[in-house]
Structures are given as structure tokens and as C-alpha cells.
Amino acid sequence: MEATQNQLAGYAFLIEQYRLNILPNWHRSLVSPTGILRSTVQDGQVESIYPQSYWPGDTTGHHLEFALKYDGVNLGILSTLFDSVAPDEIAAWISSKPTGKYARRIWFFYELLTGRELPLSDLITGNYIKVLEADRYYTAAPGRRVRRQRVMDNLLGGRSFCPVIRRTEKLAAMEQIDLRKQCEEVVTVYPPELLRRALSYLYNKETKSSFEIEHVKPSPSRTEKFIGLLEMAEHKDFCEKPLLIDVQNRIVDPRFLDTDYRTNQSYVGQSISYQKQLVHYVCPKPDDLTDLMDGLFSAHLTLQEGSVPAIIHAAAISYGFVFIHPFEDGNGRIHRFLIHNILSLCGAIPRGLMFPVSAAMLKNPALYDHSLEVFSNPLMRLIEYELDDLGQMTVPGEIGPWYRYIDMTAQAEALYDFVKITIEHELVEELDFLANYDKTKQAIQGIVDMPDRLIDLFIQLCLQNNGRLSARKRESHFGLLTDGELANMEDAVRAGYER
Numbered sequence: 001m002e003a004t005q006n007q008l009a010g011y012a013f014l015i016e017q018y019r020l021n022i023l024p025n026w027h028r029s030l031v032s033p034t035g036i037l038r039s040t041v042q043d044g045q046v047e048s049i050y051p052q053s054y055w056p057g058d059t060t061g062h063h064l065e066f067a068l069k070y071d072g073v074n075l076g077i078l079s080t081l082f083d084s085v086a087p088d089e090i091a092a093w094i095s096s097k098p099t100g101k102y103a104r105r106i107w108f109f110y111e112l113l114t115g116r117e118l119p120l121s122d123l124i125t126g127n128y129i130k131v132l133e134a135d136r137y138y139t140a141a142p143g144r145r146v147r148r149q150r151v152m153d154n155l156l157g158g159r160s161f162c163p164v165i166r167r168t169e170k171l172a173a174m175e176q177i178d179l180r181k182q183c184e185e186v187v188t189v190y191p192p193e194l195l196r197r198a199l200s201y202l203y204n205k206e207t208k209s210s211f212e213i214e215h216v217k218p219s220p221s222r223t224e225k226f227i228g229l230l231e232m233a234e235h236k237d238f239c240e241k242p243l244l245i246d247v248q249n250r251i252v253d254p255r256f257l258d259t260d261y262r263t264n265q266s267y268v269g270q271s272i273s274y275q276k277q278l279v280h281y282v283c284p285k286p287d288d289l290t291d292l293m294d295g296l297f298s299a300h301l302t303l304q305e306g307s308v309p310a311i312i313h314a315a316a317i318s319y320g321f322v323f324i325h326p327f328e329d330g331n332g333r334i335h336r337f338l339i340h341n342i343l344s345l346c347g348a349i350p351r352g353l354m355f356p357v358s359a360a361m362l363k364n365p366a367l368y369d370h371s372l373e374v375f376s377n378p379l380m381r382l383i384e385y386e387l388d389d390l391g392q393m394t395v396p397g398e399i400g401p402w403y404r405y406i407d408m409t410a411q412a413e414a415l416y417d418f419v420k421i422t423i424e425h426e427l428v429e430e431l432d433f434l435a436n437y438d439k440t441k442q443a444i445q446g447i448v449d450m451p452d453r454l455i456d457l458f459i460q461l462c463l464q465n466n467g468r469l470s471a472r473k474r475e476s477h478f479g480l481l482t483d484g485e486l487a488n489m490e491d492a493v494r495a496g497y498e499r
Contacts, residue, residue: 006030006049009056010067011077017060018084020077023378023402026166026409027071031055044374044410060085061093065102073132075162075405079113091118101129108149112159113405122148130154138165138412140306156316157302160295163316163408171409174416175309182423183350190431198434202354203227205430209358210336213368218251225250229337234344234351239300239317241293244326244334251337252330261289261326265393267385268325277391281376282383283325288400292324295404300342310346311419314339315412323375323403336361339415348419356430360421371414375406440496447488448481459493467494 008016010029015022028047031054039048048070056066064081067074082090090110097103104123108131111117130152132139143154155162165171187195207226211218218226229250238247249257268281284292296317303313322335336358340349349355361368379402386394441455450458454477461473468490469478478486 006032007055009050009054010063010071011074012071013063014060014067014081015077017063018081020080020084021382022077022080023375023382025071025074025077026407029066029070059093060089061096061103061106064093064106065100068102068105072166073109073137073164074407075109075113075164076401076407078109079401079405082110082114087116087118091120094118094120098123099126104129104149104151105131108146108151108153111148112153115159123150126150128152132164136167138167138171138308138312140302140308143306154306155302156306156308157295157299159404160291161299161320161404162295163299163320163406165312165316165412166407166409168409168413170413171312171416174311179311179419179423180348180350183353183355183427186423186427187350187353187431190435194431194434194438198431199352199354201434202356202427202430203230205426206230206340206354206356206358209356209362210333213336213358213362213365214332222251222253226333226337230340230354233337233340234349236341237345238338238341239297241297247334247337248327248330251333256329258327258329261293262286262328264328265395266325266328267393277387279380279385279387279393281325281372282380282385282393282395282399284400284403285395288403289324289326292400292403293326296320296324304345310343310348311416312412313346314342314348315415316408317342318415319371319375319408319411320406322372323406343419355422356426357418357422359426360418363426364418364421367414367417371411374410436496440493443492443496444489447492448485454478458489462490462493463497467497 007013007030009031011025012028012030014020024045026045028045030047030049031052032049033052035049035051037048037050037054039046050070054066054070056062067077087110090106094103094107098120107118107120128145128150130139130143132154134141134154138156139154140156141154143152146153156165157163190198204223204227207218207223207230210226211223229247236243238244245258245260263286265285266283267279268283269277269279299320300313300317303316318335318338321338322331325331327334339357340355343349343355344351382402383399384396386396388394437459440459441452444450444455444458457477458469461477462469465473469486474481474486481489
């Protein structure tokens with residue numbers, strides 16, 4: 001290579017060469033005629049500039065191999081690229097190094113992602129290699145043996161839906177922490193009777209938080225139905241179409257029940273003026289939903305059988321579900337319900353414990369929004385759509401591959417954060433609140449022996465007013481108290497709940 005300026009390499013070269021319309025990869029490579037290897041990181045995107053000795057060559061095959069080595073496995077880019085490159089060109093390059101590990105992986109990816117077989121004979125010698133390197137990616141162990149390329153398919157899914165999650169430093173740290181043990185250490189500090197009482201509070205808190213994230217105020221009956229679902233989360237695997245339809249029917253307004261996947265082009269947006277919509281997210285086309293959801297269910301089974309960490313499993317399936325958005329309404333609540341369901345099935349949460357992860361999301365909206373927008377924002381820069389005067393959307397062209405092969409590393413990292421926040425703050429705060437209530441109630445009863453209903457009200461009103469009862473509330477509810485009794489009871493509340 002003779003050049004006086006930086007040259008694109010790997011995926012960046014291929015994207016420009018074939019003018020691919022794809023979601024950006026987390027890593028971008030260039031080769032410089034001078035200097036040493038250097039990298040910059042901005043907003044989770046890494047750009048590396050390699051010295052001239054790294055230049056891979058000028059062919060598509062050379063840059064494909066470079067991409068797998070240095071840019072990582074990006075199934076979305078590979079899928080789009082393989083539809084643009086002549087099969088004979090790919091086959092010829094693989095034939096030039098038939099036993100090479102990167103050539104065999106590219107061969108496998110080509111046939112998996114396109115569903116087409118290259119004009120190559122099966123390999124009959126050589127060791128089996130893993131499709132994904134286990135030190136760089138989360139994989140399904142031990143994998144499926146594929147004789148044709150002599151590879152072990154340890155991907156997290158298949159052609160219809162296959163997330164990729166990289167082993168970042170943050171996620172590696174996650175694996176060193178026993179989250180179930182942390183949960184158990186939190187709850188064993190409190191008396192069993194308090195824990196039993198706390199469960200009803202936690203179920204209500206999780207239900208309220210999940211609806212409130214979407215600015216929805218559920219009716220009492222819908223609240224009870226959602227609580228009932230959460231109570232079943234540890235007992236049944238809900239990753240099946242009929243069960244998810246039943247979940248949707250339980251948690252939405254009865255007028256918006258679905259009997260199947262949606263049939264219209266859906267999107268997430270808001271009205272900003274008359275006949276003007278701000279579109280935040282365009283969902284997959286209805287025609288793609290059955291294949292995408294079947295792929296999601298298949299990936300769920302692969303993750304179950306592949307000894308994948310619970311948070312990785314829950315992130316891949318729950319975020320995959322909400323990005324697919326298969327129903328008219330209730331997708332966000334089902335997405336958060338699936339987190340409970342999968343963490344429970346994987347044994348990450350002690351049986352019988354409610355885990356208020358939605359409360360952590362509600363209290364950290366920027367973190368939750370980012371976990372969604374890291375996929376939706378770049379997607380929206382790619383998708384072309386039209387909205388008519390009634391807000392009906394039309395999306396021309398093929399968009400399915402963008403939803404099939406998502407890098408969900410950011411979503412897994414976010415879910416890890418939410419789980420930590422839930423254990424270290426939400427659980428502790430709720431249990432502490434009840435423990436403090438018991439102590440405060442006992443102290444108040446020692447001052448004035450009031451009915452439990454009035455004690456609850458007194459504590460609630462004081463906590464809403466910095467530990468004191470307002471004159472108006474005293475007059476309307478506690479006029480029988482003497483000044484001395486009132487002062488002592490306020491002192492009891494402040495002592496019980498001081499931080």
C-alpha cells in the first residue's frame with residue numbers, strides 16, 4: 001500500500017466500498033502510513049489507527065478477515081455485505097485458505113446468514129474451532145457441531161434472531177459478583193415476618209413503577225393482574241407466543257387486547273403540534289414479526305441450554321422483545337416482566353423474593369433511556385418512512401436485518417447497573433422503611449394508643465412534611481391530640497426515619 005493519508009480498513013472499508021446502509025459498528029479501523037497504533041474512545045465508539053504493517057490487502061476477503069480480527073463479529077454488517085458481494089468472490093477467497101480459522105468462520109457466517117450454500121466441498125480434516133471466541137464474546141457452551149466448516153456454532157441465536165454481546169471490562173466485573181448471594185445477604189438481616197410483609201409492598205412498587213415509566217395510571221384490576229403475573233414469574237417460562245399474548249391481555253386496557261402479533265406498521269412517538277409527530281423509534285414491519293419472534297424464542301432456548309450468565313440472558317431476550325415490539329400496546333411492561341421471569345428462571349433471584357428492577361429504572365430515567373437509545377438513535381438515522389395525515393406510517397424497503405442482529409452489549413451493561421441498584425438501594429430502602437415503620441409505630445403507641453389506621457396516616461403525613469404535622473392536617477385528622485402528645489409523636493417519626 002502506498003498512501004499519504006489514513007486508509008479505511010475492515011468493516012469501514014467494506015461499508016464504503018459497497019455503500020452499505022447499516023448500523024455502525026462499535027469499532028472503526030484505519031491504517032496510517034506512519035506512526036504507531038493509537039485508539040480513541042467517544043460515547044462507547046472506538047476508533048483505532050493501525051501502523052502501515054497492518055494493511056490487510058485490497059480484496060473483500062482481506063478486509064473481512066481484518067474485520068473479524070480487529071473490529072469484531074458484527075452479524076448485521078456481514079448479512080448486508082453478503083447480499084452485495086458475488087458468491088464466487090467469497091468462495092474463491094475461502095478456497096485460497098480453506099483451513100484458516102477466519103476463512104472458515106466467514107464461510108459459516110455466509111451460509112448461516114444468507115441461507116445459501118457456497119460452491120465449496122465440506123472440510124474433512126482439521127480441528128473444530130469456535131465460531132465466537134469465548135474470551136471476546138458471551139457464547140452458548142459447548143455449541144453445536146457443524147461438520148461442513150468444522151466449527152462449533154456457539155452463537156446466542158440463529159439466522160432469524162441473534163444478538164451479540166461482547167465481554168467488556170464492566171461485564172467481566174459482573175461475573176465476579178454473586179448477585180443471588182448479595183440478595184440473600186440483604187434479606188437475611190431482616191426478620192422473616194417483616195420480609196413476608198415487605199413482599200406485598202415490593203409487588204405493588206414494581207407494578208406501579210413499570211406502569212409509571214410509560215406515564216400510565218392503571219386501574220385497580222389491571223394492577224392486581226400485573227401483580228399476579230409477577231407472582232407467577234418464578235414458576236413458569238413465559239417465552240412462548242400464546243403465553244406472551246395472555247400476558248399482554250392481562251396488562252392492557254381491555255379495548256386493546258391482541259390475539260396475535262400486530263398487523264400495522266407501529267412506531268413510538270409523540271405529538272408536538274397539530275398533525276405533527278416526533279418519531280422516536282420505528283418498529284419492525286408486521287411481515288417480519290413471526291420470524292423475528294420465533295428467532296427470539298429459539299435464542300431463549302439456546303441461552304438457557306448454553307450456561308449463559310443470567311443478566312446476559314435477560315438483557316438479550318427482554319431488550320430483544322421491546323425492540324421487536326410485537327404488540328400494539330404493553331410491550332414495555334412485558335419487556336420488564338421478562339427480566340423478572342428470566343432472572344427467576346436462571347436462579348439469580350432467591351425464590352419468593354420480589355425484585356423491584358422497574359423502580360431502579362424509574363429513578364434512573366437517563367440510564368434507562370440510554371439503554372434503549374443506543375440502538376434506536378442510529379436506527380432512526382437509517383430508516384426512511386412516511387406519515388400520512390392520520391399518523392399512519394409506511395416504511396419502504398427491507399429493514400428486518402437491522403432488528404435481527406443487534407449488538408446488545410450496552411443493554412447488558414445497563415441491566416447489570418439496574419440489578420446492582422435494585423439490590424443495593426431499592427430492596428434495602430423498602431425493607432428499611434418497613435423496619436423503621438415498626439419501630440416508629442411502637443413508639444407512637446407508647447405515647448397514644450391509636451388505631452393502626454390513624455398511626456399509618458400520621459406517619460405518612462409527617463414524612464410528607466419533613467417530620468412534622470401541618471396545622472391543617474392536625475385540625476382535620478388529629479384534633480384530639482394535646483400539644484405535648486403531638487410533639488412527642490413527631491419526635492418519634494423523625495427519630496424512626498432519620499438517615
